[in-house]
């Protein structure tokens with residue numbers, strides 16, 4: 001049975017957004033049962049864990065002899081054995097991979113610039129200028145995505161792992177001023193996250209935080 005490594009606690013702002021969610025969602029779409037390996041923020045720094053995840057982050061993932069990291073790579077591995085996430089034909093697989101990388105490489109960094117500025121750098125004297133420029137870049141990227149989506153329900157002619165990854169990226173800015181000018185992208189994100197498999201994945205991540213004790217002292 002596959003095993004997903006996740007945190008046993010994260011601060012409020014990160015709850016429901018930790019990247020093991022992507023892996024849980026993919027496993028839920030694939031109908032694959034999995035086990036969890038919960039670690040804390042000291043555990044991520046151990047030499048043993050860093051042999052598995054060199055950057056001391058989650059998620060990490062094991063199935064059989066395979067031990068791997070990076071949420072996008074893990075989602076693609078799961079997709080390789082599930083038609084629910086990736087078509088079987090060569091063309092469909094290539095398109096799915098393109099969208100997984102587009103979500104992580106072309107959209108996520110631009111979203112993260114905006115989010116990190118808001119979450120961690122808000123008190124810096126340059127934060128307002130940086131935030132404005134990052135917001136402008138994000139708007140352009142979202143406009144391109146919206147142009148592509150057009151009247152489609154999903155990025156291709158059906159739901160794939162590419163939509164899973166894109167929705168995870170877009171929900172970081174759901175309800176924010178940046179996504180609001182794009183009701184089509186808001187609706188797309190809601191369509192993807194409205195899938196029952198997403199709901200199960202989210203509940204599985206959140207249940208550990210509900211039962212967690214008080215925040216660890218930094």
Ligand SMILES: N[C@@H](CCC(=O)N[C@@H](CS)C(=O)NCC(=O)O)C(=O)O
Nearest residue numbers: 017018019056057058059070071072
């Ligand atoms: N590119 C990595 C990023 C993983 C990542 O950013 N994980 C965060 C949680 S969402 C983390 O472990 N943060 C703790 C840290 O960086 O110390 C992936 O997609 O798997």
